Amino acid sequence: MDENEVRQSVEQLQEKTELDEYFVYGYGSHHFWINQRISKGSVQYMKNRLFIVEF
Template sequence: MEVTIEHSFCPYCDEAIELYFRIVNTILFSTHEDDLRAGMEHLKNQTLLDEYFVYGYGAHHLWVCQRRASDKSKIFEHRILIARF
């Protein structure tokens, strides 16, 4: 997997910081798309991932955006990273 950090991450709490690094590690330890999807689903089910981040898939990539600390229904304007598979 190739991870590109596209924008700065806002470390507004310890839980968000931990999840950010767990997302990056999940991407880096994945060998193909199926591993990545399973890893992200596991992370979603085992943590509060959706409270701090929004993510989705394109045809050949995963994108991740960060939710705002002041209003979790809003996300920052730019995605923080993209992983190509």
């Protein structure tokens, strides 16, 4: 996958699920990262990232 495919996939996942309620995520200059929230809708999230996608 390239960066555009990753962004499109995340957007589709956002539309079909409650992704923002359970996870916090973002993009760096060459990667996508995601962390799990402590609980649904919580501002706090777990310290370790679930995964990083480099592109």
